[in-house]
Amino acid sequence: MRLPGLLLSATMACALALPARAQTPGHPDEALFRAIYRELVEINTTESSGDTLVAAKAMGQRFLDAGFPAADVQVLSSGPRKGNLVARLRGAGAKKPMLLMAHMDVVEAKREDWAFAPFTLQETDGFFRARGAIDDKAMAAIFVATLIRLRAEGATPERDIILALTTDEELADSPHDGARWLLENHRALIDAEFALNEGGGGTMREGKPVSSNIQLAEKVYRSFQMVVKDPGGHSAQPRRDNAITKLAEGLVRLADFDFPARLNPVTEAWLKIVTRLEAPDIKAAYAALAAGDNRPEVIAPLSKRANYNAQIRTTCVATMLEAGHAENALAQTARATINCRLLPDENPAVVEETLKKVMADDKIAVIPLGTVVDSPASPLSPQVIAAVEEIAGDLWPGIPVIPTQSGGYTDSRWLRKYGVPAYGVSGIFSEEGKSGVHGLNEQVGVKQLFDGKTFLYRLVKRLSGAERPG
Ligand SMILES: [Zn+2]
Numbered sequence: 257m258r259l260p261g262l263l264l265s266a267t268m269a270c271a272l273a274l275p276a277r278a279q280t281p282g283h284p285d286e287a288l289f290r291a292i293y294r295e296l297v298e299i300n301t302t303e304s305s306g307d308t309l310v311a312a313k314a315m316g317q318r319f320l321d322a323g324f325p326a327a328d329v330q331v332l333s334s335g336p337r338k339g340n341l342v343a344r345l346r347g348a349g350a351k352k353p354m355l356l357m358a359h360m361d362v363v364e365a366k367r368e369d370w371a372f373a374p375f376t377l378q379e380t381d382g383f384f385r386a387r388g389a390i391d392d393k394a395m396a397a398i399f400v401a402t403l404i405r406l407r408a409e410g411a412t413p414e415r416d417i418i419l420a421l422t423t424d425e426e427l428a429d430s431p432h433d434g435a436r437w438l439l440e441n442h443r444a445l446i447d448a449e450f451a452l453n454e455g456g457g458g459t460m461r462e463g464k465p466v467s468s469n470i471q472l473a474e475k476v477y478r479s480f481q482m483v484v485k486d487p488g489g490h491s492a493q494p495r496r497d498n499a500i501t502k503l504a505e506g507l508v509r510l511a512d513f514d515f516p517a518r519l520n521p522v523t524e525a526w527l528k529i530v531t532r533l534e535a536p537d538i539k540a541a542y543a544a545l546a547a548g549d550n551r552p553e554v555i556a557p558l559s560k561r562a563n564y565n566a567q568i569r570t571t572c573v574a575t576m577l578e579a580g581h582a583e584n585a586l587a588q589t590a591r592a593t594i595n596c597r598l599l600p601d602e603n604p605a606v607v608e609e610t611l612k613k614v615m616a617d618d619k620i621a622v623i624p625l626g627t628v629v630d631s632p633a634s635p636l637s638p639q640v641i642a643a644v645e646e647i648a649g650d651l652w653p654g655i656p657v658i659p660t661q662s663g664g665y666t667d668s669r670w671l672r673k674y675g676v677p678a679y680g681v682s683g684i685f686s687e688e689g690k691s692g693v694h695g696l697n698e699q700v701g702v703k704q705l706f707d708g709k710t711f712l713y714r715l716v717k718r719l720s721g722a723e724r725p726g
Pocket residue numbers: 359391392425454666
């Protein structure tokens with residue numbers, strides 16, 4: 257249900273009188289946010305049967321209803337059922353704009369797999385549940401509500417605040433990827449000094465916040481196919497050098513191989529904090545690596561732990577296998593898919609050469625798949641980090657803000673590739689492994705969502721220079 261315009265401006269006027277901190281449920285701004293969040297979540301935006309253009313238009317209408325000039329609200333379609341929205345809150349122009357980015361498309365969700373209808377927002381036991389409840393419609397709805405609120409409050413930021421809601425983030429190689437498409441075709445519309453995006457957030461254990469994360473880097477996604485071709489033959493007269501055995505031997509060599517370990521400023525800062533509570537052997541391994549010693553035996557305690565290993569080196573692992581055409585025949589083709597996650601500054605050509613050396617067999621072809629998106633780490637911007645630390649410190653006292661490098665990717669890879677430093681930060685806390693993001697029964701705590709909303713409102717206000725004195 258949409259709020260009538262008049263009521264909207266009346267409630268927003270009330271918001272003026274309240275300090276930013278008082279963003280608890282019941283705040284006058286809550287009803288509008290809830291309505292935006294519900295509307296966005298309940299529009300199916302999956303690739304198979306959804307439509308991000310419908311979502312872009314619905315969010316665009318929210319801005320028009322709130323009095324934004326039509327010229328500052330643009331719905332841009334990059335293909336059928338593919339929509340992006342760019343909205344702009346004008347500032348004084350004293351600084352280059354800042355960009356808020358969130359994607360509207362969501363991962364598939366089948367009704368029969370879920371405990372409830374995935375595109376109907378549920379609010380039970382202190383949780384919102386639906387596909388997209390977090391990823392990424394939480395931030396998308398918060399950004400829409402934040403811009404509308406700032407305008408209603410008569411905020412005069414020093415710089416323009418641009419919001420880009422995008423499509424196709426969840427699809428690995430989509431030509432319609434909204435972030436990429438906007439950067440390549442409408443750069444002026446979204447050009448900014450820096451961007452805030454998904455990828456951060458807070459970690460809780462047993463209901464208690466333990467860390468607030470700011471994502472500054474992402475590993476780079478790259479897959480390869482290893483292919484062995486062979487004339488094949490009758491399986492009653494097998495040859496040892498058949499396609500399947502050759503490929504299997506190569507894969508075993510790959511499993512035993514480690515790319516060299518090294519740190520960048522983001523992983524160094526991250527490990528320094530997270531290893532504080534670890535056993536002495538892990539602390540010692542970190543200290544050695546930070547001092548430049550990456551000998552395998554010295555850093556073994558880090559390499560043995562999957563979470564640390566993924567941060568300190570490029571990794572490649574076999575994820576799919578396919579071979580043979582008949583039970584009673586030697587395979588003519590054997591194929592494996594290898595998924596690599598490269599350190600942000602790794603050279604993809606070097607990785608390909610390394611894989612060929614590891615395979616150590618001319619008969620195993622190494623074929624790169626898809627495109628590589630070079631995505632350097634964002635600088636540790638004092639402006640952004642100080643604002644995040646101060647506001648997070650106020651909302652969650654004593655909880656450390658930790659710089660992170662993600663194993664997966666977000667649209668920040670496109671921003672970073674095209675020279676817009678991106679910071680993944682949301683202030684939305686969730687229990688480790690229990691959010692259902694990309695999985696079943698996705699959920700976010702109602703309190704945690706509203707806390708994130710308060711956090712992002714204050715952060716946007718601070719970074720845009722819209723904060724009024726006092
Ligand atoms: Zn996402």
